[in-house]
Amino acid sequence: xxxxxxxxxxxxxxxxxxxxxxxxxxxxxxxxxxxxxxxxxxxxxxxxxxxxxxxxxxxxxxxxxxxxxxxxxxxxxxxxxxxxxxxxxxxxxxxxxxxxxxxxxxxxxxxxxxxxxxxxxxxxxxxxxxxxxxxxxxxxxxxxxxxxxxxxxxxxxxxxxxxxxxxxxxxxxxxxxxxxxxxxxxxxxxxxxxxxxxxxxxxxxxxxxxxxxxxxxxxxxxxxxxxxxxxxxxxxxxxxxxxxxxxxxxxxxxx
Numbered sequence: 001x002x003x004x005x006x007x008x009x010x011x012x013x014x015x016x017x018x019x020x021x022x023x024x025x026x027x028x029x030x031x032x033x034x035x036x037x038x039x040x041x042x043x044x045x046x047x048x049x050x051x052x053x054x055x056x057x058x059x060x061x062x063x064x065x066x067x068x069x070x071x072x073x074x075x076x077x078x079x080x081x082x083x084x085x086x087x088x089x090x091x092x093x094x095x096x097x098x099x100x101x102x103x104x105x106x107x108x109x110x111x112x113x114x115x116x117x118x119x120x121x122x123x124x125x126x127x128x129x130x131x132x133x134x135x136x137x138x139x140x141x142x143x144x145x146x147x148x149x150x151x152x153x154x155x156x157x158x159x160x161x162x163x164x165x166x167x168x169x170x171x172x173x174x175x176x177x178x179x180x181x182x183x184x185x186x187x188x189x190x191x192x193x194x195x196x197x198x199x200x201x202x203x204x205x206x207x208x209x210x211x212x213x214x215x216x217x218x219x220x221x222x223x224x225x226x227x228x229x230x231x232x233x234x235x236x237x238x239x240x241x242x243x244x245x246x247x248x249x250x251x252x253x254x255x
Contacts, residue, residue, distance in 0.1 A: 001027040004085035004114070006071045007093065008039045008106025011063040015092035018138045018145075019124060023089055025146040031085070033075035035106075036063040044069055044109040054079075068110035076117050087153070088114025091124030092141045096166045098125075098223035099184040102237060111162045115239055120157040122149060127169040127227055136169070143172040144232050152234070160240055166223060166233040179231040184222030 003023040007016045011034040023030045036055065045067045052074060053065040062079055064071045068090065076084055090110030097105045107123050114121030124145060128136040144167060152163055168175060187210075194206040218224030226233035 001086045002029045002080070002083060003027050003031070003087045003089060004072065004075045004080065004119075005030060005032045005034070005089045006068050006075065006110040007034050007091055008042065008068045008110065009094055010035050010038045011057060011061075013038075013094065014138065015094050015126065015136075015141075018092040018126075018141055019089050021142060022092070022124070022145040022149070023087075026087075026149060030060065031075060031080060032061045033064060033071045033079055034062075035068060035071060036065040039067050039106045041104050042067050042106045042109070043104050044112060046070065046073075068106040069113045072110050072113040072117070076114070076119070084117075085114075085119060088117075088119050088121040089124060089149075090114070090122070091126075092138065092145075092167075093123075093125035094128065094136055096125050096127035096223075096227060097123060097164060098166055098227065098233065098235075099186045100190075102164060102183060108162070108164060108237070111164070112237075112239065115160065115162045118159065120153060120163075122152075122163045122165055125164075125166045127166060129169040132169055137167075137171055140170065140172045140175060141167045144175065144178070148178060148232065148234060158236075161236045161238055164223070164233075164235040164237050166227055166235075168227045168230045168232065170230050174230055175232060176230045177232070179226040179229075179233060181223045181226045181233045181235045182221055183235055183237065184218050184224035186224070187216050 005019050046069050047066045055063045090107050093107040102108045111121040111123035126136045126141045190210050223233040223235050
């Protein structure tokens with residue numbers, strides 16, 4: 001099995017080494033194509049107006065001055081030659097990708113691009129807590145990642161579905177199991193704009209997240225609830241975002 005690994009945290013991110021280790025449990029034919037710089041939060045952006053610079057940083061390891069989407073396209077359509085990958089792994093992201101994160105995440109986007117290219121694709125993220133922010137518990141992803149991938153691959157991944165896997169912020173022996181979940185929803189006020197002043201007194205702004213939103217009780221069956229309960233969350237996400245229920249109502253309205 002030929003595996004293409006990418007991420008959004010950049011070519012030197014610790015989580016990229018973790019996803020490569022996970023991939024090597026499954027195969028010896030592993031390729032790494034990741035952004036030259038941190039691309040967190042770029043979502044599914046594609047570089048159309050800027051050239052892509054490619055740098056080989058080691059055997060089967062390449063850095064692209066672009067987005068995770070660019071990296072997957074470059075890897076699958078150029079770097080790997082005529083033999084396409086059989087699997088795309090994106091991550092392991094430092095921090096969870098749940099609820100509304102899936103809209104913003106470059107990690108999710110890398111896996112989505114693999115799915116668009118017709119390849120089974122997984123997004124992998126390691127949650128951290130306030131205590132583990134500087135040292136995420138990567139061993140949790142390392143322990144549970146390969147076995148989850150094997151089982152899902154053996155079961156078969158639908159063509160238009162990407163598998164979003166989030167590992168809880170606890171040691172492997174504290175994980176209570178694996179749960180298949182649906183995408184959760186946070187408190188609507190979780191986004192904030194932080195205004196500050198530079199050395200000259202001019203204002204500048206940071207977009208951030210309210211910590212209070214993390215204290216909400218998440219709905220049962222969601223990715224948020226699984227992580228809060230120390231379960232690995234596995235969420236199938238579909239490319240097709242059509243709201244079928246509202247489409248029927250809208251059809252009647254617009255007749």
